[in-house]
Amino acid sequence: MSQAQAAPFDVDSVRSDFPILGRAVRDRALVYLDNAATTQKPRSVIDAMDRYYEEENANIHRGVHLLSQQATFAYERARGRIAKFVNAVESAEIVFCRGTTEAVNLVAHGYARPRVQAGDEILVTHMEHHSNIVPWQMLCQATGAKLTVAPVTDAGALDLAGFADRLSPRTRLVAVTHASNVLGTINPIRQLCDLAHECGIPVFVDGAQGAPHLGVDVQALGCDFYAFSGHKLFAPTGIGALWGRRELLEAMSPYEGGGSMIQSVTFEATTFAELPNKFEAGTPNIAGAIGLAAAVDYLNGLGMERIAAYEDELLVYATERLLAVDGLRLFGTAADKVAVLSFALDAAHPHDIGTILDIEGVAIRTGHHCAQPLMQRFGVPAMARASFAFYNTRREVDALVSALGKVREILG
Amino acid sequence: MSELRELYQQVILDHNRKPHNFGPLDTANRHQEGFNPLCGDHLHVYLRLSADDVIEDIHFDGSGCAISKASASLMTQLLKGCTADEARQRFAGFHAMVTADNDAPVDLEAAGKLAVFSGVREFPMRVKCATLAWHTMKSALDSEATDPITTE
Ligand SMILES: Cc1ncc(COP(=O)(O)O)c(C=O)c1O
Numbered sequence: 001m002s003q004a005q006a007a008p009f010d011v012d013s014v015r016s017d018f019p020i021l022g023r024a025v026r027d028r029a030l031v032y033l034d035n036a037a038t039t040q041k042p043r044s045v046i047d048a049m050d051r052y053y054e055e056e057n058a059n060i061h062r063g064v065h066l067l068s069q070q071a072t073f074a075y076e077r078a079r080g081r082i083a084k085f086v087n088a089v090e091s092a093e094i095v096f097c098r099g100t101t102e103a104v105n106l107v108a109h110g111y112a113r114p115r116v117q118a119g120d121e122i123l124v125t126h127m128e129h130h131s132n133i134v135p136w137q138m139l140c141q142a143t144g145a146k147l148t149v150a151p152v153t154d155a156g157a158l159d160l161a162g163f164a165d166r167l168s169p170r171t172r173l174v175a176v177t178h179a180s181n182v183l184g185t186i187n188p189i190r191q192l193c194d195l196a197h198e199c200g201i202p203v204f205v206d207g208a209q210g211a212p213h214l215g216v217d218v219q220a221l222g223c224d225f226y227a228f229s230g231h232k233l234f235a236p237t238g239i240g241a242l243w244g245r246r247e248l249l250e251a252m253s254p255y256e257g258g259g260s261m262i263q264s265v266t267f268e269a270t271t272f273a274e275l276p277n278k279f280e281a282g283t284p285n286i287a288g289a290i291g292l293a294a295a296v297d298y299l300n301g302l303g304m305e306r307i308a309a310y311e312d313e314l315l316v317y318a319t320e321r322l323l324a325v326d327g328l329r330l331f332g333t334a335a336d337k338v339a340v341l342s343f344a345l346d347a348a349h350p351h352d353i354g355t356i357l358d359i360e361g362v363a364i365r366t367g368h369h370c371a372q373p374l375m376q377r378f379g380v381p382a383m384a385r386a387s388f389a390f391y392n393t394r395r396e397v398d399a400l401v402s403a404l405g406k407v408r409e410i411l412g
Numbered sequence: 413m414s415e416l417r418e419l420y421q422q423v424i425l426d427h428n429r430k431p432h433n434f435g436p437l438d439t440a441n442r443h444q445e446g447f448n449p450l451c452g453d454h455l456h457v458y459l460r461l462s463a464d465d466v467i468e469d470i471h472f473d474g475s476g477c478a479i480s481k482a483s484a485s486l487m488t489q490l491l492k493g494c495t496a497d498e499a500r501q502r503f504a505g506f507h508a509m510v511t512a513d514n515d516a517p518v519d520l521e522a523a524g525k526l527a528v529f530s531g532v533r534e535f536p537m538r539v540k541c542a543t544l545a546w547h548t549m550k551s552a553l554d555s556e557a558t559d560p561i562t563t564e
Contacts, residue, residue: 026415349477351451352420355535359416367451381452381475409477410420411428 178210
């Protein structure tokens with residue numbers, strides 16, 4: 001462990017890296033607790049993108065001129081850093097895409113579609129985000145396959161026996177989230193992969209909420225695909241990555257056709273480019289990839305282990321304080337969680353909670369969180385959710401709790 | 413606190429706690445279901461329209477936030493006895509008020525009891541809550557179809 005990593009987590013110094021955290025909302029200091037929706041960006045990410053546009057902007061993989069070489073180098077170097085961040089065997093296993101949603105669709109079309117027939121099954125869990133449900137449902141509609149769903153316990157954990165029961169000889173793919181954007185539950189990916197692999201079934205992991213909080217090691221997780229979104233990882237919107245095992249990516253057909261993803265084109269036939277270009281048709285989000293790599297550098301600088309430890313402490317504190325609020329009901333009390341707290345307060349509608357908190361300067365999210373089946377599972381149309389990042393503080397948890405007092409005062 | 417109280421006025425809180433004309437209407441000849449997919453609000457508007465287009469009775473039920481429930485409750489109070497055209501006009505006026513610029517003056521006289529919702533315009537995300545019942549009422553008037561409508 002380096003000296004920097006051994007030092008205590010200096011949250012005030014970390015906060016000063018994020019320009020937006022200094023702004024006021026309705027004349028109060030911003031308390032941003034909507035990090036599961038999107039995270040704020042450190043200065044280093046903003047600067048890396050600015051520098052790219054000011055000094056290196058050109059299209060990649062095509063020009064012989066210096067700028068194009070520099071842009072290509074920066075883009076491919078970004079890929080390498082992201083490969084390292086998730087501990088991929090090689091950077092060619094990293095496909096840049098718009099985000100988790102596009103990655104799911106890429107795997108659904110490129111991997112599953114040609115391999116799935118009527119009567120086959122795709123296994124998801126009851127805690128998935130719509131983006132890890134709807135593409136599979138569409139695939140099922142197109143092929144006559146069936147979507148099967150592993151149940152979630154009342155505490156919000158995945159029911160492991162229920163999961164194992166649903167692995168059938170017809171299951172062609174498991175699609176599961178690393179961490180739930182509503183319950184915070186961390187799924188035991190290694191264990192799920194072992195179960196699925198015993199039956200010869202590959203596993204796609206939605207890492208949208210896992211990657212920002214947990215150090216990701218795709219080899220240790222044992223999964224076959226892992227996807228995440230840059231904007232939830234302190235990087236810009238419009239960029240994300242799909243990691244896939246080389247054998248699987250190689251065997252897959254391209255998702256979109258166009259420039260950059262070909263080796264040669266005649267009107268009779270096209271041969272496709274090698275990995276990863278085969279999956280990156282058209283001019284990609286170059287600045288976004290550079291921003292994502294800068295975010296990864298930033299996280300590595302802090303150390304994912306220190307981040308996770310700090311967030312754990314914050315989660316314990318926030319859980320304690322929220323549970324002490326009269327009339328508050330927490331959704332998701334699994335043992336293993338990232339710092340996400342969804343709740344109901346008396347009979348107050350989450351929308352009213354969200355507005356009153358907003359007036360108090362506290363930004364949370366309310367609604368169905370793109371997880372309507374999970375809302376149905378818990379018998380509510382919507383929930384209020386506070387989701388934390390490593391730049392949040394105990395003081396902000398206190399601000400949340402005192403704003404919840406206002407809610408009770410007004411609506412109670 | 414003032415901004416809070418401006419949005420959550422006592423009248424709104426009272427209607428939220430004790431909504432008027434809440435529950436199905438057995439004699440209704442029009443019924444419409446409204447959704448706000450963004451927040452999961454879901455309500456029904458039931459009304460009895462006479463042969464000469466007068467709203468003889470109007471009820472609502474469902475689940476929603478304080479703003480949408482209070483808006484529905486006040487709406488049913490105001491529209492009972494109106495003609496269908498008057499109801500549409502009141503909706504147009506209400507809609508204009510909650511979507512007006514923050515600094516535009518509110519015509520309190522025209523708004524009448526609905527003026528308690530003038531604070532909504534400062535919260536664009538809540539306009540849909542305030543108008544869901546009205547949209548649903550309008551589509552109940554416009555047709556006898558029972559397809560659910562949404563404010564999305
Ligand atoms: C668990 C989970 N999966 C997938 C997504 C979709 O991510 P994106 O909208 O960035 O594609 C989200 C974002 O809300 C999420 O929380």
